[in-house]
Amino acid sequence: MKGNFYGYVRASADSRDTERQLMALWDFGVEPKNVFLEEQGDGNSVKRQGKNIPETEREHGTQDRASGSAYQTLLKVLRENDTLVITGLDVLGRDCYELMDRWRYITIGKKAGIIVLELPLSNTGIEEEELGKVVARITLGVMQHFDQSRQYKRRRQAEGIARARQKGIPLGRKPKEIPREFESIRLRWDRGELSARSAADILGVDAGTFRKWVKAGTHGSEKR
16 A cells, blocks of 8 residues: 655755755655755754644654754654655765665665655665665665765865965965974973973974974984
């Protein structure tokens, strides 16, 4: 027997992305009343049909970091043979571990299906396919998704670095300023009164930083 279709949306700082998710679920056929919206910074209430619904009892079937969230309320209404529809894998989990934990609980614990609109072959309710093939497809999809996310972040980071260099913006950590007492400590180190580690401890830095400061000048030897 076919169950109900529910949607889950994770609100984004970009309101256009949230609207895009909602429109995709509605176009797929999920009724607006069955869409659960996870607001940014959700605490003790969730939004469903545009109304606030106070948190009542919680269902602890999965390790979830957002207690009292729209996700927890969704779990309370999700039943066997129901189907959860999401636009992308990152909606269900913030990292691979949370995603797999939630996926496992919904499909095995709740015995409900999941459809990821960005992965047309993700419908776990397809009975004629062997479980192994379904798991393989989902696992491959998860790996591809997070690999693409990593590549996207690296590309954005590289573009940001390139723009900063063009503008002459210094990159990396700001070097530590050499304290005024460095010279007196350096002289004691140079005379053999202090080891590099002891000198560094007095200055509140590590031995490597102390040696770097010494090397940057024309001071004594670096044996100690």
